[in-house]
Amino acid sequence: MTKSDYWMVDEMPETYRITSTKILDWMPLGVIMQTPRPLLMESVDVAVIGSGIAGLFLAVRCAKAGLKVAVITKKEISTSSTNWAQGGIAGVLDTENKESLEMHVKDTLECGGGHCDEDIVRSVVNEAADRINDLVKHGVKFDIGSEGEYDLNREGGHSDNRILHAKDRTGAEIERALTEDANAKIDDNFKILENWMAVDLIQKEYGDIRKGVSGVWCLDPSGLVHTLPATNVVLATGGSGMLYKRTTNPVVATGDGVAMAKRTGVDVRDMEFFQFHPTAIGLDSEGTFLITEALRGHGAILMTISEYEEWKNDGKSNNPDDLSYMHNYSSLGSLGTRDVVARATDAEMKKSGDKNVFLVTEHLDAESLVTEFPTITEKLEAYGIKMGFDAIPVTPAAHYMVGGVAVNYEGRTKSKGHIINNLYAIGEVACTGLHGANRLASNSLLEAVVYSNRAAEDIINNIDLGQKNRINSTPMWRADDLDVLIEHAPLRTDLEALRVTMSSDVGIVKSYTRLQRAKRRIQHISDEVEMIWKSCKPTQDLVELRNLIDVAKLVVRGSISRDKNVGLHYNKDLEN
Numbered sequence: 289m290t291k292s293d294y295w296m297v298d299e300m301p302e303t304y305r306i307t308s309t310k311i312l313d314w315m316p317l318g319v320i321m322q323t324p325r326p327l328l329m330e331s332v333d334v335a336v337i338g339s340g341i342a343g344l345f346l347a348v349r350c351a352k353a354g355l356k357v358a359v360i361t362k363k364e365i366s367t368s369s370t371n372w373a374q375g376g377i378a379g380v381l382d383t384e385n386k387e388s389l390e391m392h393v394k395d396t397l398e399c400g401g402g403h404c405d406e407d408i409v410r411s412v413v414n415e416a417a418d419r420i421n422d423l424v425k426h427g428v429k430f431d432i433g434s435e436g437e438y439d440l441n442r443e444g445g446h447s448d449n450r451i452l453h454a455k456d457r458t459g460a461e462i463e464r465a466l467t468e469d470a471n472a473k474i475d476d477n478f479k480i481l482e483n484w485m486a487v488d489l490i491q492k493e494y495g496d497i498r499k500g501v502s503g504v505w506c507l508d509p510s511g512l513v514h515t516l517p518a519t520n521v522v523l524a525t526g527g528s529g530m531l532y533k534r535t536t537n538p539v540v541a542t543g544d545g546v547a548m549a550k551r552t553g554v555d556v557r558d559m560e561f562f563q564f565h566p567t568a569i570g571l572d573s574e575g576t577f578l579i580t581e582a583l584r585g586h587g588a589i590l591m592t593i594s595e596y597e598e599w600k601n602d603g604k605s606n607n608p609d610d611l612s613y614m615h616n617y618s619s620l621g622s623l624g625t626r627d628v629v630a631r632a633t634d635a636e637m638k639k640s641g642d643k644n645v646f647l648v649t650e651h652l653d654a655e656s657l658v659t660e661f662p663t664i665t666e667k668l669e670a671y672g673i674k675m676g677f678d679a680i681p682v683t684p685a686a687h688y689m690v691g692g693v694a695v696n697y698e699g700r701t702k703s704k705g706h707i708i709n710n711l712y713a714i715g716e717v718a719c720t721g722l723h724g725a726n727r728l729a730s731n732s733l734l735e736a737v738v739y740s741n742r743a744a745e746d747i748i749n750n751i752d753l754g755q756k757n758r759i760n761s762t763p764m765w766r767a768d769d770l771d772v773l774i775e776h777a778p779l780r781t782d783l784e785a786l787r788v789t790m791s792s793d794v795g796i797v798k799s800y801t802r803l804q805r806a807k808r809r810i811q812h813i814s815d816e817v818e819m820i821w822k823s824c825k826p827t828q829d830l831v832e833l834r835n836l837i838d839v840a841k842l843v844v845r846g847s848i849s850r851d852k853n854v855g856l857h858y859n860k861d862l863e864n
Contacts, residue, residue, distance in 0.1 A: 786836060
């Protein structure tokens with residue numbers, strides 16, 4: 289395809305635009321296609337689905353190695369979960385300090401409830417220093433303390449200060465550095481398709497995913513599905529927090545990677561372990577934002593409303609920690625692990641009937657809080673809450689999908705235990721064995737960069753350059769005889785029903801009765817949506833709802849089959 293096959297925007301405005309920040313010379317920025325028809329796009333060496341830290345880190349590495357890379361991202365890059373990450377990245381920088389390394393391993397294993405792969409835990413912890421240094425080389429600016437060393441935070445479940453951060457917007461800082469690095473140093477080998485969406489994986493041999501994949505079907509901003517042939521495909525799609533009514537995730541977190549993988553026969557595991565962050569803002573508003581765990585590491589204390597009133601009536605003369613309900617649930621008090629804190633808070637709210645508990649900061653230095661947590665300070669002030677002076681209403685919210693696509697050491701996916709050589713999963717979409725039954729705070733960004741590096745190296749060292757000549761026959765998406773979906777209202781109703789069901793019946797505390805009810809309700813929603821899917825051309829809303837339904841089924845199935853309470857999975861019928 290040559291440039292003569294395209295028209296400039298001002299020459300033919302009635303046709304549709306390809307939305308992208310940086311695209312190859314065969315699809316230059318500001319150019320639109322002559323005919324609004326699905327395309328067999330030029331093949332790439334690596335197709336990366338998702339643009340968080342995992343996807344961008346790998347994409348940059350592969351493109352710098354001379355490979356052609358396409359990044360497919362549903363919204364703008366800044367919409368990823370990475371960009372929303374406040375806390376930081378955990379890691380021991382002094383590789384000679386064996387005691388500190390061992391403590392990081394121990395904390396991770398304890399948090400994981402005996403469900404971690406210890407070999408994976410040790411390998412990730414020992415690789416942390418190198419990968420964090422890679423981020424610094426990419427231009428990430430972590431906070432420096434008064435003595436010229438990195439300012440290290442401590443969060444729930446950690447026995448030591450080992451979390452590097454950039455104030456309370458670490459994710460945004462990492463995303464900024466990686467995006468700038470990509471745009472500044474990479475040209476012809478790299479393209480980012482913003483506002484495009486992966487619909488499904490294309491198998492080399494339909495029905496046998498063990499033979500590998502040959503590309504991705506992609507939905508463009510105008511609603512057409514194009515075929516992108518690829519020698520390697522990398523799932524970096526993040527989590528599925530939109531399963532729940534209250535979530536700290538962005539709206540793009542709809543479980544796309546897990547759903548696409550499962551539909552092709554890829555192994556998915558541990559989906560019953562869904563982490564609820566204990567301290568999301570607890571206001572009656574549409575937006576839910578995270579109050580980072582680092583604030584509790586800084587000294588903030590969790591209290592019920594009645595405990596706070598008692599402390600306030602006593603003139604705030606005592607340490608608020610003395611009254612905190614958290615000491616009834618954990619020896620670490622407000623710094624307990626997320627599963628313990630979330631369940632404790634849920635239990636206290638159910639006992640009292642309150643809609644939230646309080647995170648108390650009045651006993652701390654207000655100026656220091658504003659300096660350390662500027663993003664949270666700004667967010668709270670928009671709601672009339674002043675850090676260091678007012679109690680912060682908080683409640684648990686869906687935060688992190690611990691389970692996901694099963695992968696090996698290099699991030700390659702599996703099907704019935706068989707390694708799939710050219711399909712990878714990295715970041716939150718993957719289940720590596722690091723987190724076990726519960727993720728330790730700030731281990732997720734570490735896992736993302738470690739596995740992105742491993743997968744990138746594996747692709748670079750093993751790419752089959754001859755594969756390009758064998759994927760020209762990649763099948764096109766067939767939808768010519770399908771109707772255009774006009775009415776989206778039923779989809780929104782079904783989405784609301786799905787999220788209410790998951791929140792009510794498959795939340796922090798489960799039971800067999802509620803899980804079975806959820807299973808029936810989700811199947812009913814699935815049947816309705818499947819009829820629409822078979823009769824209409826895909827839209828982003830339809831594809832996302834279909835994916836969420838597939839993921840919801842996996843969470844319910846895993847929860848029913850898990851016969852022991854461990855980590856994030858808590859079934860009250862298994863209490864004794």
